[in-house]
Amino acid sequence: xxxxxxxxxxxxxxxxxxxxxxxxxxxxxxxxxxxxxxxxxxxxxxxxxxxxxxxxxxxxxxxxxxxxxxxxxxxxxxxxxxxxxxxxxxxxxxxxxxxxxxxxxxxxxxxxxxxxxxxxxxxxxxxxxxxxxxxxxxxxxxxxxx
Amino acid sequence: xxxxxxxxxxxxxxxxxxxxxxxxxxxxxxxxxxxxxxxxxxxxxxxxxxxxxxxxxxxxxxxxxxxxxxxxxxxxxxxxxxxxxxxxxxxxxxxxxxxxxxxxxxxxxxxxxxxxxx
Numbered sequence: 088x089x090x091x092x093x094x095x096x097x098x099x100x101x102x103x104x105x106x107x108x109x110x111x112x113x114x115x116x117x118x119x120x121x122x123x124x125x126x127x128x129x130x131x132x133x134x135x136x137x138x139x140x141x142x143x144x145x146x147x148x149x150x151x152x153x154x155x156x157x158x159x160x161x162x163x164x165x166x167x168x169x170x171x172x173x174x175x176x177x178x179x180x181x182x183x184x185x186x187x188x189x190x191x192x193x194x195x196x197x198x199x200x201x202x203x204x205x206x207x208x209x210x211x212x213x214x215x216x217x218x219x220x221x222x223x224x225x226x227x228x229x230x231x232x233x
Numbered sequence: 234x235x236x237x238x239x240x241x242x243x244x245x246x247x248x249x250x251x252x253x254x255x256x257x258x259x260x261x262x263x264x265x266x267x268x269x270x271x272x273x274x275x276x277x278x279x280x281x282x283x284x285x286x287x288x289x290x291x292x293x294x295x296x297x298x299x300x301x302x303x304x305x306x307x308x309x310x311x312x313x314x315x316x317x318x319x320x321x322x323x324x325x326x327x328x329x330x331x332x333x334x335x336x337x338x339x340x341x342x343x344x345x346x347x348x349x350x351x
Contacts (some may be wrong), residue, residue, distance in 0.1 A: 110291025114320075117295060134295045135271050142267075195284045200268035207272070 099153045100203070101144040101166075106194060108222070109145050112153050113138040116164065123157060129228060133162055136208040136226050137202040140166035146191045147171075162228040172218035180206065234258055234342060236300050236323055237329030239279065243327060243337055245302065249314040258299035262346040265337045267292050274298065275346045279338065281331045285309045287316060294320040304331040 097119065099112035117134040125133075144151050144166055151168030173179050179186075180202050187190065187197025206212055211227040237254040240247060247254070259277040264270050265284050274280070274296035281302045282289060290313060293301050300323035303309055309324060317324045327334055339345075 107287055109288050110295065113295055114291065131276070131295075131297075136272075138271060138291065138295050139268065194286055194288065195265050195267040195282075198266040198268040198273055199268075204272050205266060 094156065094158045095123075096154065096156045099155075101141060101148075101151055101153055101168075103145060103148055103150045103187075105145055109142060110138060112141050114161050116153075116155050117231070119155065120157070120162070125157075125162070125230070129162070129230065131165060132208040133226075133228050136205045136228075137164050139204045140164065140224055140226065142196060143201050145166050146187050146196055162230065164226045164228075166224040166226075167221065169221045170219060172220055173214070173216040173222055176214055176216060203224055236279070236325075237275070237337065239268055239341070239343075240325060242341060243329070243334065245325040245327050248303070248324040248326050249317035250321060253321055253323050256299050256323065258343060260346040261272075261335065261338050261343040263331050271296065273346055279343060281334050283307060283331065285313060287313055289313070290316045290320055290322055293317075293322045299323070300325055302327060302334055303327060304334055323340050 113134050116137045116167040120130040120133060141153060148168035149170050154165045156163040178184055183199040184202040185199035190195050209226040210229045213225040216222040236258050257277055258279045260275055261279045262273060263281040267288060270292055276297040277299045279300050279302060280298050281304060282292050285303060285307055289301055302325045304327055306328040312326060327349050
């Protein structure tokens with residue numbers, strides 16, 4: 088990591104069912120990380136996880152926001168929504184399990200690989216969900232000293 | 234192999250990203266489920282898909298693909314192509330099926346995208 092580099096934080100609003108602008112937040116995140124000179128392989132992992140989280144908000148939630156935080160040691164991406172919440176997180180983490188509606192499946196989503204992809208990409212993952220209230224997904228990525 | 238060589242050899246139509254045709258294509262993948270593509274996608278891969286909505290541009294850009302190839306002469310919306318242009322994504326089209334395209338690219342030396350995570 089370069090000297091003279093400060094922590095940054097950026098918030099992105101995600102609207103439910105907004106398939107047309109899907110991927111905008113992840114693209115922004117990717118551009119920011121690129122500008123910060125983050126390692127390209129790490130940037131790819133972060134953006135893939137961010138894209139899956141963004142799609143989850145668009146497909147499954149009533150809307151929410153994503154947050155990118157970069158410190159000298161780590162990159163943290165969070166996705167927080169206002170519902171409907173995940174009744175069974177372990178089941179949602181299973182590859183192939185999906186509750187995506189037909190309209191999302193027609194677009195090529197709903198393979199049941201979103202959360203498993205996120206788990207694979209992130210160094211650490213924290214999900215808290217409460218039915219009727221919402222879900223908080225926190226993804227942590229370590230920046231290794233180069 | 235340069236994308237332009239694929240375009241010439243298979244008579245592909247260039248729908249977007251003409252100015253990036255000297256980009257290298259190293260591997261290929263054929264899939265219509267975007268999450269699978271995100272999981273397996275490799276930088277510099279050629280992706281064959283029948284999906285033509287806006288999200289293919291986002292996926293191709295995030296994975297940094299060499300190009301997207303739409304089979305069976307399926308039409309792509311102008312808005313999607315404009316977005317592809319803006320993001321520097323090459324979108325190609327062919328009347329061949331995905332199966333034929335993949336077979337021909339394989340014969341030309343495009344390798345299957347490997348499963349290892351980078």
